[in-house]
Amino acid sequence: MYEPSEYWDKIGKVSTPGSGDNSGHFSTDETGTSFYQLPRWTTQPKYWEYMQSNARVLDIGSGNGLQVGRLTQRGVFAVGCDIAFALLKAAKENMAAHGINEPMLVQWDGVRMPFASNTFDRVTTNTVLQHVVDDSTLDSILGETSRILNPGGLFLICELVSPRDVRTAPHVKMRSTQTYRRIAASHSLRITKIRHRASTYIALQSVYSRLLAPAAGLGAVPNSMGQTSPDTSAPRARNINRVTSLAKRLARRFVSDFAKLADPLAATLHLDHRLAGQDEIVFEKDAK
Ligand SMILES: C[S@@+](CC[C@H](N)C(=O)[O-])C[C@H]1O[C@@H](n2cnc3c(N)ncnc32)[C@H](O)[C@@H]1O
Numbered sequence: 362m363y364e365p366s367e368y369w370d371k372i373g374k375v376s377t378p379g380s381g382d383n384s385g386h387f388s389t390d391e392t393g394t395s396f397y398q399l400p401r402w403t404t405q406p407k408y409w410e411y412m413q414s415n416a417r418v419l420d421i422g423s424g425n426g427l428q429v430g431r432l433t434q435r436g437v438f439a440v441g442c443d444i445a446f447a448l449l450k451a452a453k454e455n456m457a458a459h460g461i462n463e464p465m466l467v468q469w470d471g472v473r474m475p476f477a478s479n480t481f482d483r484v485t486t487n488t489v490l491q492h493v494v495d496d497s498t499l500d501s502i503l504g505e506t507s508r509i510l511n512p513g514g515l516f517l518i519c520e521l522v523s524p525r526d527v528r529t530a531p532h533v534k535m536r537s538t539q540t541y542r543r544i545a546a547s548h549s550l551r552i553t554k555i556r557h558r559a560s561t562y563i564a565l566q567s568v569y570s571r572l573l574a575p576a577a578g579l580g581a582v583p584n585s586m587g588q589t590s591p592d593t594s595a596p597r598a599r600n601i602n603r604v605t606s607l608a609k610r611l612a613r614r615f616v617s618d619f620a621k622l623a624d625p626l627a628a629t630l631h632l633d634h635r636l637a638g639q640d641e642i643v644f645e646k647d648a649k
Contacts, residue, residue, distance in 0.1 A: 363494060363531040365471055366444045373447025376425060407487055407641075408517045412437050416482040419509065421474075421502075422489030426452025426464065433461050440481075442469035472498060474505045481509055484516045488639075490541075491521045494534040500544050507548035507646055516550055516644040522557070523567040523637035535567055535637060545644050554643040559633035562620035567637040 407428060412418065414436050420428045423441025425448065432439035433456075441464070443449050449466050456464045467475060471493075484506050493499045506516050523535035542552050627633055 365492065365532075368532055369443070369445035369492075370447045373445045373449075373451050376448070376451040407519060408483075408485055409435075411483060411515055411517060411643075413482075417480065418483045418485060419474075419476070419481045421469065421484060421486045421506070422492075423452055423466065424448055424487075424489075426456050426466065428485060428487060429464060429466065430456045430459055430461055433464065434459065440465040440467065442467045442474065444469055444471045472501045472505065474509050476509045478508050479511050482511055482514045484510055484514070486517075487519045488521070490518060491534060491536075492532050494528060494532065496540075496544070499536075500547070503545050503548045503550060507550050510646045512646055513648040514646050515553075516545075516646070517641070518644070519639060519641045521563055521637070522640040523563070523571075524635060525567075525571060527567050527571045529566045529570040535563070538640060538642065541642060549647040550644040551647070552642055553645045554641075556641040557634060557638055558640065559624070559627060559636040559638040560620065561623040561627055561636065562617050563638050564636040565616055565620065 412432065412435075416437055418432055418437055418439040420432075420439060420441045421443075423429050423443045426441055429439045429441035429452070441449075441452060443452070443466070446468060449468060452466055453464060456462075469475070490499060490502070493502060503516075510516060518541075520541075521529075521533065521535045522538055522541075524537055526534065526536045526540055528534045538552070538555060545552065627636055
């Protein structure tokens, strides 16, 4: 069972303190190997073109604090919120390492946002909604986002998307842009721009989870924190775990190398719009 605050707290605890440069790591797997390298501090913030200096910005699911930190450094009023206390702590350390001593970070229960209505001009979120696997929770989050945004304000997201909604791991649900459009529309948020970045690797994950895994009687792809693993305290279980972890890493490497070759081919064949990928979507709240 995926329980978001527990899962992300565990990740926060194994995050490299002070990370955020290209050496930083978000977390490690059960063998201590890093599986996700943090984006460079200097590649943040996302959506810079939408950030006027007087904008009030909320980043939801602020993680290690990259977006909030960079915006603050560039003179924008930015607040971060996250469900995981350990990640808020990691974000604080991370930002202090970059000279930001009083970051605005608040804990979030995953739905209710502790802010008055019509407070922010921009709400950003990067790879967070894909981890809200329950549609009714997503609906509530979009409702809250709309409430705290000023009329005419923008909600800027970057998430895994797939032509059809599919759960690809216990903690990941890829949704279609239509699903985002429909849920957002019921909260006065309408899509004004989509930048689709197709990825053969993500498309393969989506196809595997939607078609191959159910046909073969397999579950969703086990997540990298070993949630689906057996008890790892016994030496034998630890060894089995190491072997499966190595096999998973090799398989991932193989598929990702294959995908690197396939991406340009998909683009040449104009198939990119049909492939799953990572989308940047801009929503605008109705101005009335
Ligand atoms: C992949 S991380 C991305 C962190 C950050 N936005 C970034 O780009 O580095 C996902 C973040 O979303 C938060 N999160 C995930 N699921 C959540 C949920 N259901 N409710 C609230 N926050 C959640 C996690 O605590 C974590 O910080």
